[in-house]
Amino acid sequence: MARAAAKRLFSLYSCKTRNLFAVRNLSHHFRPALARRTAALQIPSHVQLPQRELIHFTKFGVFPYFRGHCFCSLSENENITPCATEIVENKAEANDPDGEELIFESEDERTGLEEKRSNFVEIALKDPFDIYKELKDASDSKMQSRSDWDTVNEIFRCFCQSGWASNQALAVYIGASFFPLAGRKFAGFFKKKCSNDLVKYLVSVGPGDQADKFLFPIFVEYCMEEFTDEIKRFREMVESADMTQPHTWFPFARAMKRKIVYHCGPTNSGKTYNALQRFMEAKKGVYCSPLRLLAMEVFDRVNASGVYCSLVTGQEKKEFPFSNHVACTVEMVSTDELYEVAVIDEIQMIADPYRGYAWTRALLGLKADEIHLCGDPSVLDVIRKICSDTGDELVEQRYERFKPLVVEAKTLVGDLKNVKSGDCIVAFSRREIFEVKLAIEKYTKHRCCVIYGALPPETRRQQASLFNEQDNEYDILVASDAVGMGLNLNIRRVVFYNLTKYNGDKMVPVPASQVKQIAGRAGRRGSRYPDGLTTTLHLDDLEYLIECLKKPFDVVKRVGLYPFFEQVELFAAQLPDLKFPKLLEKFSENCRLDGSYFLAQNLHIRKIANMLEKIKGLSLEDRFHFCFAPVNIRDPKAMFHLMKFAHSYAQELPVNIAMGMPKSAARNDAELLDLETRHQVVSMYLWLSNHFEEEQFPYVKKAESMATDIAELLGESLLRAFWKPESRGAQKPKPQEKQDGNAQTLKALEKEDGYQRPMSIIKLRQQEEKSQTIQKPEKVTA
Numbered sequence: 001m002a003r004a005a006a007k008r009l010f011s012l013y014s015c016k017t018r019n020l021f022a023v024r025n026l027s028h029h030f031r032p033a034l035a036r037r038t039a040a041l042q043i044p045s046h047v048q049l050p051q052r053e054l055i056h057f058t059k060f061g062v063f064p065y066f067r068g069h070c071f072c073s074l075s076e077n078e079n080i081t082p083c084a085t086e087i088v089e090n091k092a093e094a095n096d097p098d099g100e101e102l103i104f105e106s107e108d109e110r111t112g113l114e115e116k117r118s119n120f121v122e123i124a125l126k127d128p129f130d131i132y133k134e135l136k137d138a139s140d141s142k143m144q145s146r147s148d149w150d151t152v153n154e155i156f157r158c159f160c161q162s163g164w165a166s167n168q169a170l171a172v173y174i175g176a177s178f179f180p181l182a183g184r185k186f187a188g189f190f191k192k193k194c195s196n197d198l199v200k201y202l203v204s205v206g207p208g209d210q211a212d213k214f215l216f217p218i219f220v221e222y223c224m225e226e227f228t229d230e231i232k233r234f235r236e237m238v239e240s241a242d243m244t245q246p247h248t249w250f251p252f253a254r255a256m257k258r259k260i261v262y263h264c265g266p267t268n269s270g271k272t273y274n275a276l277q278r279f280m281e282a283k284k285g286v287y288c289s290p291l292r293l294l295a296m297e298v299f300d301r302v303n304a305s306g307v308y309c310s311l312v313t314g315q316e317k318k319e320f321p322f323s324n325h326v327a328c329t330v331e332m333v334s335t336d337e338l339y340e341v342a343v344i345d346e347i348q349m350i351a352d353p354y355r356g357y358a359w360t361r362a363l364l365g366l367k368a369d370e371i372h373l374c375g376d377p378s379v380l381d382v383i384r385k386i387c388s389d390t391g392d393e394l395v396e397q398r399y400e401r402f403k404p405l406v407v408e409a410k411t412l413v414g415d416l417k418n419v420k421s422g423d424c425i426v427a428f429s430r431r432e433i434f435e436v437k438l439a440i441e442k443y444t445k446h447r448c449c450v451i452y453g454a455l456p457p458e459t460r461r462q463q464a465s466l467f468n469e470q471d472n473e474y475d476i477l478v479a480s481d482a483v484g485m486g487l488n489l490n491i492r493r494v495v496f497y498n499l500t501k502y503n504g505d506k507m508v509p510v511p512a513s514q515v516k517q518i519a520g521r522a523g524r525r526g527s528r529y530p531d532g533l534t535t536t537l538h539l540d541d542l543e544y545l546i547e548c549l550k551k552p553f554d555v556v557k558r559v560g561l562y563p564f565f566e567q568v569e570l571f572a573a574q575l576p577d578l579k580f581p582k583l584l585e586k587f588s589e590n591c592r593l594d595g596s597y598f599l600a601q602n603l604h605i606r607k608i609a610n611m612l613e614k615i616k617g618l619s620l621e622d623r624f625h626f627c628f629a630p631v632n633i634r635d636p637k638a639m640f641h642l643m644k645f646a647h648s649y650a651q652e653l654p655v656n657i658a659m660g661m662p663k664s665a666a667r668n669d670a671e672l673l674d675l676e677t678r679h680q681v682v683s684m685y686l687w688l689s690n691h692f693e694e695e696q697f698p699y700v701k702k703a704e705s706m707a708t709d710i711a712e713l714l715g716e717s718l719l720r721a722f723w724k725p726e727s728r729g730a731q732k733p734k735p736q737e738k739q740d741g742n743a744q745t746l747k748a749l750e751k752e753d754g755y756q757r758p759m760s761i762i763k764l765r766q767q768e769e770k771s772q773t774i775q776k777p778e779k780v781t782a
Ligand SMILES: Nc1ncnc2c1ncn2[C@@H]1O[C@H](COP(=O)(O)OP(=O)(O)OP(=O)(O)O)[C@@H](O)[C@H]1O
Pocket: 265, 266, 267, 268, 269, 270, 271, 272, 273, 274, 374, 488, 520, 524, 525, 526
């Protein structure tokens, strides 16, 4: 009866938009306890502790805690105040139309428990606060039987190890690392003071979930009295890592009435063209690019059209006198300047796990009357949501491709001899790119230009213009996914050499959005090939290509966010003894985000932070900024130079490039790799000179000229490249070997009459999966 009454106390609502849980119909019995707890804790609303599923409602203790994204808070008059306006009834409510009853466990569980607890209803339903008070006031407990005592010990052992309780405890600011100790102290206190009835009740329940749920609210009462300092410290730490309202970080932008225009459509549909028209018309404008290369293209294009424009990237600043326009990389955009028009290109990259935060910062922080976003529709929903938070007006403009992309069903039937002038062969590793180039140049009359990510933008541009020009023999382009963005290319047909790539761990199919972006490079309005074609080398991959092209864009729900240095500094003040890498780790663990954001992946940053630990004399701010230097963390030579730069900087010595300049173009792949690394080192030097005190980087001019020379040498080397590729350091496994030990290597497939890639990896995977499912019954029979 009492239990039924207790259960009638609550019902859950969830907010469709924010997964919000709110409490209603609180009984008079429980309301004061609830109010007391929430008020004492001052639990803020709209919070999410990352990767944690937090507290729901404890069985009898009514804790207004949260799950998923948010939880509710109490207003001063003790009514439950939902944290969002749009409250929609959830499943629990549907089960319980009157909002009268909340089912906590299955019918069977409940019946079992009812029986088990029939003798202990009083204890089970008692306010945990009262139980705690009784324990506190009690004299030491009486002797219990050996077996009861063993059970109680086991119950507390389970409680202290309970992931559920540890997670729930976060909501009352008991950190995961402190929880086991707090649990043990609580166990000691409880066992010392508990009454016979309590012991009997616990023994009847036994170790496990039910006991944990019974003990937890009492544990909270205990902690709130015993560990006020620890709770305060943890709360302050969590609050200093609060990233729940990033739009409030930019009060000036919030004070403006901004108009956001979303140019939404596939590649090659004229989005950027239209946005740039507005940019050039404006009195003052900024263009934010995902790549240095694209910023350079826009810089050249806009200046060529008679509008003075400056260029700002991490590595260079080319300021045109009297220019009111600037083309920059998105990370470099100023949120202090006032602009009439801003363009943020490739806005879908706002969801990029590593760099997305830079787009978020630009979108939230730009002080521009008009902001033009260009990109595919995948992030449209989340942009709508962000605009509603910021109060900006959003205008959506839809685009279609000028001419549809046509899939060639014939494919190259596995033979690179079938390439034609104007083809771009796309492969997803450097090794494959050079293998393809080698094969094409060996078996056909065509010559190849090459574009991949490790090449400097200058070299990529040089290769692109060589390919675009008609009066030379370089009529084939072999490229990585780097071709998907930023270059104006006259591509007739995009041919996918394969459709899998290494993700740092294993070979995976290339995501559909990336396939679309790359395939979309074929055919360009106003170019030699206005109609675009795409196909695969291998017939087996065609199906996947068509599937990707047909697939609608995935809807992205969250965008990247990363703290500013000031936030990390504030957080560091709470944990003064922690080393920087540990600090970053702690921040990631404890930061709170609203449901529209995720914390950017910071593996790269943490790896550099770890290496910097060996260097003494760097301030926290220096360490933070060094971590963003553009370096390939898998290239030990480049990492070595970064450490050297940091070391000199910490010693307050002039930072020297300390690297020789190669005399000639590369004669083999090892030399080509070396040139790539050298360019990276010089580029890093330039980046550091732009981000740290200039006086400490006196060799900027030298670095600039080295960068130009190395880029030229790289270009020359690529034209001569007629060798087998080598690996850089610990390389990825060869795709075929990784997927199928029996598969022939690429080399073995070089046939006398042409060059064939081994069988499609996607096909191989499907075959493997099929054979596994066929084999399964055999295993069962065996
Ligand atoms: N109105 C126009 N007049 C002349 N040329 C145009 C026009 N619109 C677009 N173009 C040209 O068409 C090509 C594709 O346009 P644009 O780069 O703007 O497309 P996009 O949708 O932004 O594609 P992507 O996402 O690949 O950059 C460009 O070469 C551009 O100069």
